Amino acid sequence: MLNFLLIGAGQLGSRHLQALALSDFADISIQVVEPSTEARKVAQERWEQVAKSESIKSIEFLADISKASRTIDFCIIATNANCRLQVLKELLANVSVRQLVLEKVLFQSLEQLDEASHLLSSVDTRVWVNCPRRMFPIYQELKKRLANEQTLSLQVQGNGWGLACNAIHFIDLWAMLGGEHDYVLDTSGLDVAVAESKRPGYKEVSGTLSGASGERGFFLTSTAGTEPVPLRIRIETEHFIISVSESVGKCTIQAKETGHQEVLTFSALYQSQLSHEVGRQLLASGNGRCELTPFNESASLHAPFLQGLLEFFNKQDGYAHTLCPIT
Structure with a gap:
């Protein structure tokens, strides 16, 4: 069983969730962390609107990261930029993450970018940035x-x-x-x-x-x-x-x-057509890589x-x- 975690289920995050519903390369458990009651409701509604792969064995909607599984194979952070660094720090302090996708704009300052880079260099997590035209x-x-x-x-x-x-x-x-x-x-x-x-x-x-x-x-x-x-x-x-x-x-x-x-x-391609393909590339291709931008490359593009x-x-x-x- 593979564990997926989506953090942030607002307008964009809920589209990620719709795509994850199509994942069919392994048995999958999905957890969604969204502190906003209203946003969680919208995400649940959008989840119900789409067809789902038989590989999706469970889904759980949570209010905070502390209730998430301790080991995650594939995580997407789809929050706004103003809280993304704090979310990243909380995630990596509590959860072992194998593959991580961050939404853009990554952060709001060079200092935050540097702090995140230092943090990510200290963990065994592969990190990618969601600039999806690379997948077109x-x-x-x-x-x-x-x-x-x-x-x-x-x-x-x-x-x-x-x-x-x-x-x-x-x-x-x-x-x-x-x-x-x-x-x-x-x-x-x-x-x-x-x-x-x-x-x-x-x-x-x-x-x-x-x-x-x-x-x-x-x-x-x-x-x-x-x-x-x-x-x-x-x-x-x-x-x-x-x-x-x-x-x-x-x-x-x-x-x-x-x-x-x-x-x-x-x-x-829309986001609701892509996120499951990112997961497949990262977890089922054998090389642990995908077509999205590697974090270090994206960080160098974000800085100026x-x-x-x-x-x-x-x-x-x-x-x-x-x-x-x-x-």
């Missing part, structure tokens, strides 16, 4: 095709798509496609006005967030318009111009030299992002915040 077959195909390209520019444009909250997804995609881990962040293209996030207590930004490492860079733009516009993703290298529409499921690859265009179709945004918020507020108010 379309991006895996593009990575293969762009393996020998020397230059790479990733541009993402849309409006109101939560730049502060979601930029790390595309920084991670850029790193996956180009093999970069280090970069310099530029916040000079962000709009001066800071907005309240749809999540209470957090901030959002608009404008352009960019970064570069040598001949590889990214430009992430979110305008402040109210009309929803699907994200437009453009990748340019010395040999190709690639346009990706995730909402339509269409990828166009144009060769610069000949003008020849190739169109690939795909389906964007967190520091750059924290400095931006402090400049706009005229106050020396120690925590970056994003999740």
